[in-house]
Amino acid sequence: MTKNQNETITEIYTGSDFAKEVKQRAGTDFNACYHCLSCGGGCPFSEAMDYLPNQIIRLVQLGRKKEVLESSSIWICVGCNNCSVQCPNSVDISAVTHALCQMAVEEKVTVAEPDILKFHQEVLNTVHRYGRTHKLEIMLRYKFYKKDWFSDMGVGMKMLARRKLELLPSRVTQMKDVKFAFNQKQAG
Amino acid sequence: MNTSPIMDVSYFPGCSLATTAKENDHSLRELCRRIGVNLVELDDWNCCGSSSAYAVDHDLALGLAARNLFMASPDRPLLVACPNCIIRLRLAHQELSRNELMRYRFEKKWDKPYNRDLKILHFFELMENRIPEYMGKEVSEKLKQLKFVPYYGCMLNRPNTLRNEKNYKGLMEKILTGLGAQALDWSFASQCCGTFLSVARPELVTSIVNRMMDDAAKTGADCIITACAMCHMNLEVRCTLKQPVPVLHFSEILSLAFDVESHNNWFSRHLVDPRPVLKSRALI
Ligand code: SF4
Ligand code: SF4
Numbered sequence: 228m229t230k231n232q233n234e235t236i237t238e239i240y241t242g243s244d245f246a247k248e249v250k251q252r253a254g255t256d257f258n259a260c261y262h263c264l265s266c267g268g269g270c271p272f273s274e275a276m277d278y279l280p281n282q283i284i285r286l287v288q289l290g291r292k293k294e295v296l297e298s299s300s301i302w303i304c305v306g307c308n309n310c311s312v313q314c315p316n317s318v319d320i321s322a323v324t325h326a327l328c329q330m331a332v333e334e335k336v337t338v339a340e341p342d343i344l345k346f347h348q349e350v351l352n353t354v355h356r357y358g359r360t361h362k363l364e365i366m367l368r369y370k371f372y373k374k375d376w377f378s379d380m381g382v383g384m385k386m387l388a389r390r391k392l393e394l395l396p397s398r399v400t401q402m403k404d405v406k407f408a409f410n411q412k413q414a415g
Numbered sequence: 416m417n418t419s420p421i422m423d424v425s426y427f428p429g430c431s432l433a434t435t436a437k438e439n440d441h442s443l444r445e446l447c448r449r450i451g452v453n454l455v456e457l458d459d460w461n462c463c464g465s466s467s468a469y470a471v472d473h474d475l476a477l478g479l480a481a482r483n484l485f486m487a488s489p490d491r492p493l494l495v496a497c498p499n500c501i502i503r504l505r506l507a508h509q510e511l512s513r514n515e516l517m518r519y520r521f522e523k524k525w526d527k528p529y530n531r532d533l534k535i536l537h538f539f540e541l542m543e544n545r546i547p548e549y550m551g552k553e554v555s556e557k558l559k560q561l562k563f564v565p566y567y568g569c570m571l572n573r574p575n576t577l578r579n580e581k582n583y584k585g586l587m588e589k590i591l592t593g594l595g596a597q598a599l600d601w602s603f604a605s606q607c608c609g610t611f612l613s614v615a616r617p618e619l620v621t622s623i624v625n626r627m628m629d630d631a632a633k634t635g636a637d638c639i640i641t642a643c644a645m646c647h648m649n650l651e652v653r654c655t656l657k658q659p660v661p662v663l664h665f666s667e668i669l670s671l672a673f674d675v676e677s678h679n680n681w682f683s684r685h686l687v688d689p690r691p692v693l694k695s696r697a698l699i
Contacts, residue, residue, distance in 0.1 A: 271609070305466065305607065306466060309605075350465060359434075382652050409475060
């Protein structure tokens with residue numbers, strides 16, 4: 228268990244604008260949470276998180292925006308939904324963590340897991356270029372960013388040898404339409 | 416034996432099946448031919464947005480999924496072979512169906528009304544509907560007591576808004592035991608594989624995958640059967656044990672049961688070679 232997971236958060240909930248925004252974006256009523264800890268109990272990666280999933284909810288309720296947006300938990304969450312299927316109050320926790328990731332990017336806070344964000348960005352860069360993901364390029368660019376050419380060399384070579392990593396991307400022809408998805412914000 | 420007429424479905428392979436998991440794609444196509452399903456690949460499909468768009472940009476995730484949904488033919492269901500893609504596409508479909516403003520925006524772009532009745536077909540549903548009528552005495556020994564542990568990962572979980580979708584727990588065991596394989600019990604059937612953490616936090620995934628492989632070996636399984644290309648990849652790539660258990664795609668093993676012979680290029684693409692096991696059971 229990491230440092231913050233031992234902490235009991237005892238402040239009184241007053242309701243914050245931040246909480247309202249997260250609720251609106253995530254589309255789930257996390258105020259129904261009664262902190263039974265089921266979510267963290269079933270989460271395969273809670274050990275790697277700085278706050279347990281319900282603690283993230285509590286911090287949101289308390290309006291402690293900076294701590295939440297700078298937490299590792301929101302990035303570690305893979306969206307497996309183990310938590311929400313067992314939540315007695317149907318809180319969609321992964322919708323909350325992912326809304327928070329987006330807010331963290333928009334607000335340009337210090338991201339606790341820059342490697343994970345970088346990976347997501349490289350995935351989307353290949354989609355932007357080809358309309359589909361291109362694993363070899365994602366891996367090479369990620370390695371370049373990490374300046375780490377040696378870990379996973381063996382696996383990479385094996386994948387190439389077994390023709391699992393394609394050298395050339397699989398592509399969409401009507402890229403104009405894919406770019407539209409990337410430009411929607413500007414398009415309104 | 417078979418009675419149902421040929422069924423036409425649009426097919427969305429997704430990025431994994433189109434590249435790293437081609438063997439999953441090819442075996443699925445072959446299998447569909449055997450069970451009277453005519454797959455028509457969705458022309459010029461694009462990435463569903465995957466976990467990455469979902470994590471960092473909601474509008475982008477919706478926009479990418481929407482392009483595929485708008486292109487899907489109105490008169491047949493859209494089959495999705497990847498458990499992650501199907502969640503992304505179904506969430507987008509739900510949003511386009513419920514959110515008038517969003518729908519209007521995309522209808523304007525695509526210059527046609529959105530088909531709210533589009534059926535997005537889970538490939539488990541297709542298997543459940545089509546395979547039983549091909550099961551019977553003649554095939555009940557096909558898989559020759561091959562011992563397997565079923566691996567669903569997180570694919571039986573759904574986000575809350577999709578809660579009413581059917582849960583296919585036990586489907587792989589039901590079908591494969593009906594074809595003569597032997598399902599073994601283990602405690603990792605619904606263990607999440609870690610998906611993208613495999614790249615940025617490989618140590619987390621290795622620790623999970625090794626535990627799983629170890630348990631699968633202890634049960635005496637010949638192989639692990641998965642229906643998710645991402646799980647397949649993480650199990651193979653991140654396992655550091657000396658003797659990993661081979662992992663087969665559900666579509667591959669089904670194809671073998673249905674006498675598909677053009678499987679030469681599938682098993683050589685696995686990082687953990689399943690051919691010795693399959694040969695020992697005279698399945699290839
Ligand atoms: S399982 Fe649900 S109710 Fe329980 S702590 Fe987690 S979010 Fe709250
Ligand atoms: S969705 Fe996220 S928080 Fe929930 S169990 Fe999975 S990884 Fe943990």
